[in-house]
Amino acid sequence: MTAPILQMKGVSKRFTLHHQNGVELPVLCGVDLSVAPGECVVLDGPSGMGKSTLLKLIYANYRASEGSITVRSAQGTPIDVTQAAPRTLVQLRRDSIGYVSQFLRVIPRVPALDVVAEPLTEETAGDAQAQAAARAQARAWLSRLRIPERLWQLPPATFSGGEQQRVNIARNMIRPRPLLLLDEPTASLDAANTETVIALIREAVARGAALVGIFHDAHVGAAVATRRVNVGDFRGAAR
């Protein structure tokens, strides 16, 4: 069997509520999850069950209370994100993990085209040919996601919610990373753009990426899932 790209073993997460006398809020317990290349695992479960928390643990936005979360990097090296040094995490996010959240973290004054191209341009500074190729790819992503050309040279701060979400998708998918985390990537999109995102997700699966996603739109979840996992099964002794 192909080695997994993501392997979570015995992961739990408790939040310590410092404003409430350090009360502990258990959210996830006993998470064992492996995701192989070419799989799209869709996370199910009621609101507040811990779906977004699970993605943030993998992306190392949150630190696991217990367990290991191993990601096979673009170079083929297994890295436990619960133990990795900050510098290793920065590099891992750059070349190995894409994370599409609902919202674009807007970079002031940077035009949309550069925001999208950046994951390809940041390591090729000084190589004019590579920079031009990256911008060409960014233009192709923006047009595929129906961002009007008149917006490409403008910073996305004033774009609509759906436009910002599409810039965010382009920025996080332009570099073909082995692991892609999707937290409601179609929440603000119309039907045509939702279908485009479904096609993009399927293309990522076809090239052998491992995906883990949350989709409140049941149609999208059904269209992209190769496997479904109920996060409610990871409550364990937590509640």
Ligand SMILES: Nc1ncnc2c1ncn2[C@@H]1O[C@H](COP(=O)(O)OP(=O)(O)OP(=O)(O)O)[C@@H](O)[C@H]1O
């Ligand atoms: N930083 C945090 N500090 C304290 N509690 C948190 C934090 N992040 C999440 N939680 C709590 O963890 C639980 C799970 O939240 P999470 O956002 O992962 O749920 P979800 O399943 O993604 O919900 P939804 O479907 O509504 O987005 C909630 O009770 C939430 O309040």
